Amino acid sequence: MDERKKKILRAIVDEYIETAEPVSSNTIVQKYEPNISSATVRNDMAELERIGFIEKTHTSSGRVPSAKGYRLYVDELLKYDDISVEEIKYIGEKLKTKVNQLEDLTKITTSTISEITHYTTVSVGPESSKQNIEEIKFVMLGSRMLMAIIVTEIGTIKETIIKFDEDITQEQVNTLTYLFNNKLRGKPLDMIDKPLEEYIFNELHYSINIIKTIIEEIQKMIKNDEKLYLEGRNKNFDLPEFKSLDVARNFVNVLDENDTMLDILKNGVANDIQIYIGDENKNEELKDFSVITFKHSIGNKDLGTIGIIGPKRMNYSKVISVMKYISKMLNDDNMNGKE
Amino acid sequence: MDERKKKILRAIVDEYIETAEPVSSNTIVQKYEPNISSATVRNDMAELERIGFIEKTHTSSGRVPSAKGYRLYVDELLKYDDISVEEIKYIGEKLKTKVNQLEDLTKITTSTISEITHYTTVSVGPESSKQNIEEIKFVMLGSRMLMAIIVTEIGTIKETIIKFDEDITQEQVNTLTYLFNNKLRGKPLDMIDKPLEEYIFNELHYSINIIKTIIEEIQKMIKNDEKLYLEGRNKNFDLPEFKSLDVARNFVNVLDENDTMLDILKNGVANDIQIYIGDENKNEELKDFSVITFKHSIGNKDLGTIGIIGPKRMNYSKVISVMKYISKMLNDDNMNGKE
């Protein structure tokens, strides 16, 4: 494929991303390649169509990129520096926000990306159950109520309120705290399970209900933690592809049964951007969308994975530029700043 | 206004709520009043229009209810028992869910209402800043990190993580705990303010930064608590009125600048249902919608306010029935069950 055809393909994708309308040979000449004639463009377009990079919607329409076309565009034709000074400033402001919790940073990052790219953005925090426990604290909030606080080795804090049907004493709480820490320090969160319940019960012979409740509530909290965080849900509704009821419905469905998105996000590879275009998504309902995921981190602390979902003609250049830039910022800040 | 006219008006509103189409005299005869002729209905409709309860969309169209018509319908023509056995069952199931936090109960109630009525539902918890403090606990999570836990007199628990730029000792934390409790027990949450900061500083002469940070973070948490909780945002999009771009846009806007909804919810009167039909809403953007709010409670514990927003032709009967029923359930449960 010669250089001119590549330029034309890029022009077609760029134009289609901008307008969502099939691109005609004339448009290419006027906006991208003023030195060749539309007939020449037409010849090249015929060839590009033959080898499968572009398609027609009907006999006499302009061309739209095919899945293969988008793929080539993303892999070879794209420069990732599509970010303005204003945007850099804005990102800087947002990332300055002081957060007390790693999760909050992920949320801020998520909403920043959504605001700049205008696409729906989802995220999950770092996988809770694999994190190692540094310390567990139990704080009595009443004779039948406890708060469990777990500090992990990477510094995240998880807490939950636990209520009992019977009284518990400070002394019991102290013993429980000692025993939990003794057994769990340095171990991953998913060590809090049924066998642990039996172990603790055998050691203490306290009311099995209290021990059971504690373990169950902590498990519930860990599971709750893996919830999808979602920002900019309705941003997409302005897009022309959402005039199709089918497309809109699929979109809403995919976000609702959030297992789908969770699966995709969990597939992320550390510090690597993954791009799934249309059919490349495993889920049938995503066939009209592209998903870009990025598992971000500070140093080697996993920060969870962010995913952007938009139409196949999403602005790949902008999205990927912003992701790369934010990732860089997070790591730079870490180098200069706080511990 | 005679009995027959009232029946016809009710029929028109009911029919319009169901179909969203102007109601013709023939429809009334066929579905509601088989023993009178359509000409008679037409005569009555002309009169109902003259006195302002119904309107035409054009010369030869059927009638739709006017704001005044809805008002009469809601005030006088409606029975509030529009709830099926399945729905009662479903509500029962949902309300059985064990919760550790009052806020979670509000969330469950909110989502239940949204699921049954198919309308977008919003809620706020009980006004935090007026709640009285029962106890404050500070738990050290590291030499520069603290968790503040506040238990209020009505039993809600609020907690936040606080990070410092300098070290703090367990002894300092103990003193702070004593001082905070001494000063604040029995006082409302909004007593945690600038004057308190000065008082504590004068007593202790600890690093002003630490004291300042603690107070600010707690204030931030309290403020955060007043966030709108929103369920079923896109339920409305299937309704025919949302085909109008203007209506859809207004709806999205109102929910986004959530101050509007917060204001409305805060206007609630304990255990009373408020209904705002179309123009009765203060906010211009709500002119095509109706909002129904209900400030619910268990015994005399305020549980916050729930609001339902839907088209003017919303199913008032169902919405209000469900609200009343849930309110009853909550209070009955409380009588029989747990403390």
Add this chain to the structure above:
DNA sequence: TTTTAGCACTCTTTTTAATTGACTGCTAAT
């Protein structure tokens, strides 16, 4: 050999006109 002007052809979109259908309001009869 590559590029281009030009024209016929195709398909969609827009515009216009004609028809149908759902109502009401009124009049005259019951």
Add this chain to the structure above:
DNA sequence: ATTAGCAGTCAATTAAAAAGAGTGCTAAAA
């Protein structure tokens, strides 16, 4: 007081015509 029946109105639907935006191909020019 009610109702049958019919003329009149407007919106919605259907049909037909015109306009417009493209392409592909051919033959000439570079």
